[in-house]
Amino acid sequence: MSVALNRAQPRRVNSTLRRPDMFYIYDDGDESDQSSNKTLTAECANQCTQTKGDIRQRLTIQKCLITPRRKLKRGKLKLMDWKKYHRLSVIYAFIDELERDYPAICTVSVIGKSVEGRDIKMLKISNSNADNSGVWLDACIHPREWISVAVITYIADMLVKNFHTLSSAITSKDWHIIPVLNPDGYEYTHTHERMWRKNRARYGGQCVGVDLNRNFSYGWGQINGEEGSSDEPSHIFYRGPAPFSEPETVAVRDTILGSITPFKVFISFHSYFELIIFPWGNRQDPCPDYLHLLEGGTVMARAIHETSGKTYKVGNTKDLTYYACGTSIDWSYSIAKIPYSYMVELRSKQHRFRLPKDQIMETCKEIWNAVKNLMDYVDEH
Ligand SMILES: [Zn+2]
DSSP states (O other), X not given: OOOOOEEOOOOOSOTTOOSGGGXXXXXXXXXXXXXXXXXXXXXXXXXXXXXXXXHHHHHHHHHHHHXXXXXXXXXXXXXXXXXXXXXXXXXXXXXXXXXXHOTTTEEEEEEEEOTTSOEEEEEEEOOOOTTOEEEEEEEOSSTTOTHHHHHHHHHHHHHHHTGGGSOHHHHTEEEEEESOSOXXXXXXXXXXXXXXXXXXXXXXXXXXXXXXXXOXXXXXXXXXXXXXXXXXXXXXXXXXXXXTOSHHHHHHHHHHHTOSSOEEEEEEEEESSOXXXXXXXXXXXXXXXXXXHHHHHHHHHHHHHHHXXXXXXXXXXXXXXXXXXXXXXXXXXXXXXXXXXXXXXXXXXXXXXXXXXXXXXXXXXXXXXXXXXXXXHHHHO
């Protein structure tokens, strides 16, 4: 199936705040940006003794940089960092800014709309080499798993800002990054119910929600009850009335099947079991690529351990967790034919879904190293 991806029309908080040094802060470099602005402004003032044209130009620059109105508005902006968890608007503004600041390698598109009409945005990072293979990374299919959003945005930030120094195993990929696959649910966990797991679909006249990670077609509804999935709308594992009944899962399906780039890696980030798991979830048999998936998962687990000392277990879904039918990784592996399909359960078993803010950065670093090492592995095999 072929679909045309809509070019994003990013919603700017304020269209006058277009300069990188006047917008969101997302790394330590911003402080230096601010000081360089001051330097530039001072230089402008010193050089304003030349022609009238020069003076006008300098004054324009000064006005652009330091007018109080803009400073006031900037103070109201929420800033991106990895010291706390952020709302959807901050996440989307962050990827929009990556696109604006690094247009040669970044593209933001809207791959679908949620049940409540929110954009499902994707950041694609690519050097546009026709020989590239595809990597899919998504987070927040289950909205209460906030750490997944932090981790995936950190990976995006590292990829974009270090692209020219990264290995060819990384730069030879087209990175498809979906930071918030379930935007309605994510907002709902911030505004109403922190432990909400499903989307915000309405069935039977009320909002019951569908567990999107039970709504994919492969093995859909195969096992009813327990964790497999449920046909009961009020159940936490409600699979929906049909495979791909939900716009969020349709967005994944149509984007991947519509891509001309062959995907090699699919990783869906969850929390909190500290696991790296792979197909199958709907049965106990090892999948045909069991050994490669086990090895690739072990490469990631080793990188995590070397980074932080944390030990993530590796194995197939049913072995390490429970039956899960209609999952995205069973679909990506079997139907989309993506050989390295993983679900990474991030930290933490201790704090469950409420991972303390002071563990965000360490979790991001361990997973960034895991993903980098996986790229080396998949290119060698
Ligand atoms: Zn989950």
